[in-house]
Amino acid sequence: MIYGARVRQARELRGLTQTGTAQGAGLTQGRIAQIELTSSVDIGDDHLERLAQTLKVPAAFLQRPPIEDLAEGSMQFRARKSLPAGVLRRARREAEIAREIARHMLSQLQAPSLRVPDLRGIDDIEEAAQLTRSALGLPPHGPIPRVLHTLERSGVIVIALETWVDGKLDAFSTWDGPELDLPLVSIGEGAPWDRIRFTSSHELGHLVLHRAPGGDLNAMEKEADHFASEFLFPREDAEKEFTKTVTLSRLAPLKLKWGMSIASLIFRAFEVGAIDQKQKTSLQVQLGARGWRKQEPGADAREPERPRALRKMMELLYGDPIDIRQLAEAFPLYTAELNRIVGRYADAPSWQAHKTTPPPAESPSAGVLVQFRARA
């Protein structure tokens, strides 16, 4: 017996059409469409074997009862950015698999308590960002040493995606779980370090401000950007840093200190009134002229942040190093694929090393591990 929802999930995860899947499995496209719409169905051992092979999953994956589809969440905000629908579906399915593994593990572990505030309906975006800093245990001022870590210790599950399209699909977020109380942020691996920090802060903004999307998507995107700016570089700090004339050479060291791209800093200077529209345009033109739009200086100044919590949970449940076979018994994927998934998360040594790499100011969150405990 296989589940239609699993067939569809695996097919979209692999970026296959129903026709392509049908050919591999020795079935017709119509039959695949029918299977996908059926709750569960028996297709016989021979077809099951061929179908599983085509979808590159163990047969047990197709026989596992499905859970509900992952909500689109903030993905729909970005949908208009001309991404092929297949790419969006693949990213969503990929996140869906990781979230199912995470939920399976969370049922056996005690996660950090959820600290992400619900600030729907708030008008002042900068106030929302400040309230969020406070709820997450961050001081009102100063750089945030590690954004992903801050999210993870506040109960957010951060998922590392293989699917990443430069500038078009960096990240998305959603509230998940039967009670919609599990915040997920999915981040494509491969983005530059400063972008990972900004887009994950942007997604945090969506989680805090836009729990139930609906309304003006462009306005929501701007709100999430504004939230990220204030979250990473609070207004009072920005006003102190931007007292002198803002030039590109003055922005370069600020990038390293605050962990924001020069392009974002120009925008922030404009937001806090340190430069006017004309100066902003002029700086943006200079940025382009120096070729910094393609690659800014300081691109290698820091290691890109990687999430840790999902792997940490695996280590607690399946040993360190992780016993991949045991993990595969809990979640039926081929071990090679599970190894690739695990490899996208920071292991303990790299996590420790990262902790000691560059600056910035001390923060109470700097040394705190993401804590999981076995359930009592």
Ligand SMILES: [Zn+2]
């Ligand atoms: Zn967004």
